[in-house]
Amino acid sequence: MTIRSLDDLAKIREENKHKVGLRESGQGKEGAAEILVGMTTCGIATGAKETLEALTEEIKAQSLENVRVVPVGCIGYCFSEPTVQVNVSGEKPVFYSKVDEEKAKEIVQKHIMNKEILKDSVLETDYGKA
Amino acid sequence: MDMLNVNINGMDLQVPKGTTILEAAKKCNVHIPTLCHLNLGELGVVNQTASCRVCMVEVDKRPALVPSCSDKVTEGMVVKTDSMRAIAGRRTSVELLLSNHPTDCLVCPKNLSCDLQSLAQELGIREIKWEGKRMDYEKDLSSYSLIKDPNKCIMCRRCETMCNDVQTCGILSAIDRGFDAFVGPAFNLDMVDTSCTFCGQCVAVCPTAALTEVNEVGDVLRELNDESKHVVVQVAPAIRAAIGEMFGMEPGTLSTGKIAASFRRLGFDGVFDTDFAADLTIMEEASELVHRIQNNGRLPMLTSCCPAWVKFMEHQFPDMLDVPSSCQSPQIMFGAIAKTYYAEKMNLNPEDITVVSVMPCLAKKAEAHRPELSCGSDSNVDIVLSTREYAQLLKEAGIDFATLADDEFDSLMGESTGASVIFGATGGVIEAAVRTAYEWITGETLENVEFKQLRGMEGIREATVTIGDMDVKIGIAHELGNARKLLEDIRDGKSDYHVIEIMACPGGCVGGGGQPYHHGDIEILKKRTAALYREDEGKAKRKSHENEQIIKLYEEFLGKPFGEKSHKLLHTCYQPRERI
């Protein structure tokens, strides 16, 4: 649709708010989770595409309905690419570094399904949320 | 006019808004050296790349030095041209240029006429402080007209301005980057493989020897010393107004008589004036015009004396090759007549005749080699010298040109009228044609032969001349960029001219690529032009068809103008060429 006024824009925003609630406020539907994958040149160069595919496949394999994978830009931590951020409703976001396909499966199986954080792979960022 | 206050080296002065620092400095007798800068005033030729960094001056409150050639005066500006900082900046720029410039001055074609050499002398540079890599490119010797030596290119971009902005040919531009950058055709193609017209304006403005003419002085000396050869020479109208400059004479001094004398001294067997052939050209061209007008032929008709213009048209307007007159240029017509009529008259074998031309033009060198302008395997014109090479030949032969007594050209093909002399100035060919066409069409005698509305320096001029019951609309352009505009109008059907004269060079042949270097002084071109009109004024006969030798030529040899024999000997055809 074509936006003709601020009201039109507000409407679209309202319609899409549910999509970003988890990222914006950390709150979503009960049990909802999002996995953000850094998909810029640096991420892709180190295998982010494969990571993203592995995540999507694993979610499908485990029939998880409330879990989304979102390709996003980069958070600037080139040394830790591919970088993945896991947002689980009601919990602090967790960043993982150097996530290959193996680790991607583990994230789904352990963190998403069992709320078990992969301590060895956590990336300590110096900022909480953007 | 808005006036601005400026202080230069402690001197206060007022200058009109738009004045550059360089111009303002000149007003208070302050000289700032320049190199890349070029400004031919009303001709609209300006090179303001500010790339050489030689004219740098210190301006109050500006963090870095400022190029005075292009920066304009602002209100209250305080300029220092003689501070240590400004001097050091300028000097470094010249030293850096020299550090990447061949040091073969003694044998360089531009020795003593090189702007970089003069500058080094002016700044008193006695050693080249910086050592290191130097450019090492091959010379381009591919063409008959000019030689390109990239190692002597200082990236002033004057040639580029001429080639792109003025002539709109777009052959020359900067190629490569950083230290290796120089000016040349795209992909550094050989000049012959481009759509270069060989107008030579790049050579005319090059401050160094990066672009020079192909030198044929040695060939002339060889021919003159060959007993078996009958060597004749023709000299184009524009030479007589310029050659004196090479011998310390005032620009605009007419040297017609001295030229004839110098040719005799050099030992030429026939001493002729291209003006004779110019009169012949008018006979043919005016006939063609009358023919086209009376037979509803293709109009406008364009003159075709200028070889650079002809080549330009073949490359740039291949769809319009029916527009220009089919007449050969005077230089070629002269050669054609010399190797037929003259040979016959003198009882010579045409193959033993060497025709040398002295031309203000580098495109004439290439023109002489065009196969369709040759008679069989033999060229109509064998060797073409530029005005500058002619001067060199005189110097080499030890002829003190300035003190020579006047002499006459040979009578057979030496007579010429005032109409032919003005061929050398923009508008001159058309004025000459009108003088003849007028009398032919109306059958009346033309009392006032001067058509001043056709003269001047504007790039595009137009005028209407009433001939009988017809208003003949005339267009005139010099510089190829202006020619392009006129041609585009014709192509778009916007133009209602009957006849158009086009010359490739600024001011016409007086500003040709083979003339003595003007070093950016437009006054020189104006003085040369005035000299040609002066010679016309002093002539008893001022209409081409009154030239008795020409009348005789038709009676004895050619038959009638635009007739069968003329077509065979004096007319040509054009071929579409690619645009590269």
Added chain:
Amino acid sequence: MENVKSQENKQYRIALRNSGLIDPGDISDYIAFRGYEALGKVLTEMEPAEVAKMVKESGLRGRGGGGFPTGLKWEFTLKAPGDEKYLICNADEGDPGAFMDRSILEGDPHSLLEAMVIGGYATGANNGVIYIRAEYPLAIKRLQVAIDQAREMGFLGKDIFGSGFDFDLYLKLGAGAFVCGEETSLIQSVEGKRGEPTKKPPFPSESGYMGKPTTVNNVETFAAVPPIILNGPEWFQGIGTETSKGTKVFALAGDINNVGLVEVTMGTTLREIIFDIGGGIPGGAKFKAVQTGGPSGGVITELDLDTPIDYESLKNIGSMMGSGGMIVMDDSTCMVNIAKFFLEFTQDESCGKCTSCRVGTMRMYEILEKITNGEGTEQDLINLNDLARSVKDTALCGLGQTAPNPVLSTMNYYKHEYEDHVYNKKCTAGSCKALLSYSIDPEKCIGCTACLKVCPTNCIDGKAKEVHVIREDECIACNACFEACKFDAVIKP
């Protein structure tokens, strides 16, 4: 847009606010994060002059390097006579090791588009161009997708937000010439000419693209505009230092643990960036210097690490903000060699137009090469300094005028290293091979022959259980013997 700087966090994200947070290929994600709201506000509630004024009041300055006040630039173009004006985004990021803009373009392309429409409105331009280097294929792809989406939703095109304002833009791919980051060269290149600077004045705001008034801003500058509109100029004013407001993105590279992008408030110290955010120097090595401003900047030493950085303070310590490249060097770095490295880059990237840059940078490079080869003389040091100053004073554009900076700043802070190379023929950092001389400590050598076996030029003499000796004139300083020796007997220079 709740960009609150928390106590424990050193970073503060304005330009990168959405990077890593939204799906760059989905316009609704951007809208959900208040995207295009600033544009709507500008077009429906403000006059162009008000927008320019608001940006001026925010204190936003050009992030591409120059630091010129953005709002003032916009006002110049707005006031310039003429109906046809242009707005160009400089996305020709070319500093070695810098990729701030790429990250924004790939991670949040709509923020640039939104800001450009705002900029077009504020400067009176209806046409925009994003000049982006062809080496950024992903950024180009994402931008093109974003442009298509924005057109479909009416954020680009005719009568945007029903305001009667028209604006559209297209991508122009650059061939990756560094000099095209200079705005006049960039304009030449957009016009299809050789990317070469032209003299200023006239400035682009008077006569730019096709001779029309033109504004050129960098990606990161644009990215800060929508938050300024939404949060007000006072908010932006409140961040940063006296003269430099807001945040700056830096690309950390070189000898540093956390290589990557950081966005910090103006006034953050280099120490905080390098040691707190960047995680310090790898392998326990010692910090030696940091180069900001890319090849146009200078080196900053340990002594100035606590300077709160902004446009002015960096200039005062002999460097510059530049576009945000930050190259960290440890103590194994030879500063003469670093200067040579940057000169090689600028010489390579010089367009060749003006004498000072075309020939001057080559001659400086050659002197540096002479010095690192151990052939430098006292006169070379004098000449190098003179030439660097002269090129700075006479070059035509920013590239040439700043090209000598790495030389001048290293000569200033590390004069002793230059002198060491010239007088003692020594490179203390051990990186100039021609000056390396390896030797064997007779006290430590046990004659195990390990070094002798690995030497590729067979320049080590010695028998088993006897002290070995290196023939210096044949040594190529490959370091193999040093690595092979288990007894620390090989002495590296």
